[in-house]
Amino acid sequence: MAYQRVYEVFARKSRGEPLRHIGNLNAPDDELARVYAFDTYDEEKWFDMFVVDRANFHEVFNRGDADEAASGVLMAGG
Amino acid sequence: MSNGSAATTRDAVRELILVLADSKRLLGMRYAGWILGAPELEAGIAAASMAQDEWGHGRLLYALLKEFGDDVTAIEHEREPDAYASMDCLDDPPADWPGLVALNVLADGALSAQFEALRESSHAPLRQRVAKLLDEERFHSAHGVAWFRRLAGGGDATRNALAAAVRAVLPAVLQWFGPDSDRARMLVAEGIVDAAGSALRDRFVGGIAPLLDGVGVRAGFAGTFDGFDEARRRANPAGPDGAVIAQVRGDKNRVFLLD
Numbered sequence: 001m002a003y004q005r006v007y008e009v010f011a012r013k014s015r016g017e018p019l020r021h022i023g024n025l026n027a028p029d030d031e032l033a034r035v036y037a038f039d040t041y042d043e044e045k046w047f048d049m050f051v052v053d054r055a056n057f058h059e060v061f062n063r064g065d066a067d068e069a070a071s072g073v074l075m076a077g078g
Numbered sequence: 079m080s081n082g083s084a085a086t087t088r089d090a091v092r093e094l095i096l097v098l099a100d101s102k103r104l105l106g107m108r109y110a111g112w113i114l115g116a117p118e119l120e121a122g123i124a125a126a127s128m129a130q131d132e133w134g135h136g137r138l139l140y141a142l143l144k145e146f147g148d149d150v151t152a153i154e155h156e157r158e159p160d161a162y163a164s165m166d167c168l169d170d171p172p173a174d175w176p177g178l179v180a181l182n183v184l185a186d187g188a189l190s191a192q193f194e195a196l197r198e199s200s201h202a203p204l205r206q207r208v209a210k211l212l213d214e215e216r217f218h219s220a221h222g223v224a225w226f227r228r229l230a231g232g233g234d235a236t237r238n239a240l241a242a243a244v245r246a247v248l249p250a251v252l253q254w255f256g257p258d259s260d261r262a263r264m265l266v267a268e269g270i271v272d273a274a275g276s277a278l279r280d281r282f283v284g285g286i287a288p289l290l291d292g293v294g295v296r297a298g299f300a301g302t303f304d305g306f307d308e309a310r311r312r313a314n315p316a317g318p319d320g321a322v323i324a325q326v327r328g329d330k331n332r333v334f335l336l337d
Contacts, residue, residue, distance in 0.1 A: 026118065031224040032120075034220065035220045
């Protein structure tokens with residue numbers, strides 16, 4: 001099949017609540033990503049739902065390694 | 079209105095409900111056939127979701143037959159294939175994924191066009207259920223259109239397979255809207271539907287023509303209604319094959335039903 005993109009799926013239970021990341025899916029375009037998100041994630045009654053092409057996520061920063069190392073130390077200590 | 083024609087309207091509404099319920103039941107089976115084996119995992123999930131929607135709509139519609147004095151359990155579980163009023167084009171499973179996409183756009187689309195004509199129906203039990211049902215159908219239509227464009231925009235082999243699937247299904251789908259008969263005129267005159275026969279067919283064709291252009295198929299109806307059973311909205315009297323009807327009736331599961 002054609003080139004696939006990864007879409008992240010966000011939803012919230014009620015108006016005003018922060019969006020929650022609820023999963024991701026593969027789709028070739030925005031149109032099918034919407035359909036697949038509805039079919040896959042609408043088991044719960046969400047107030048609204050969004051899909052975002054992962055390519056449109058622009059990293060601001062990533063403390064990655066440093067954070068993991070820090071939490072590792074904390075867990076080992078706790 | 080004489081009592082005779084009033085009774086006829088009632089019969090026609092009952093038959094229309096059965097046409098819609100049986101078609102949704104069979105369409106659900108056709109979607110279900112692709113829960114496994116669709117071109118991508120997400121498409122299989124979509125097929126499962128659409129199958130469940132169709133069966134839900136089918137059950138809701140069968141339940142409406144109770145007010146006509148029907149035994150709904152018998153209607154759902156005891157009829158033979160030749161009593162089914164499902165669309166001809168759903169008698170056989172689609173041969174390939176383009177075949178399913180063609181049913182998604184054409185058969186599911188035609189059913190939704192019929193429900194659109196019932197939005198303001200004078201038959202209250204139908205009218206009260208149409209909005210929610212059509213709301214659930216929005217994603218069926220979006221799925222069909224997105225896949226149709228994707229296949230139409232693929233290579234020659236893909237586009238040709240889709241064109242062949244469309245040509246195989248389209249004549250029966252267009253015929254399904256039926257002739258401009260006394261029955262069609264009566265349903266419009268009584269406010270059951272806001273369009274029937276060629277008017278409803280033209281409305282449907284207007285919606286799908288741009289898509290069909292993409293695979294070089296013109297959506298005009300050139301068929302006849304010879305042998306077309308207006309009550310069942312079918313040309314082939316035999317109905318779907320016995321195996322699929324046994325499956326939709328749940329014959330093998332009846333023993334597990336507890337009162």
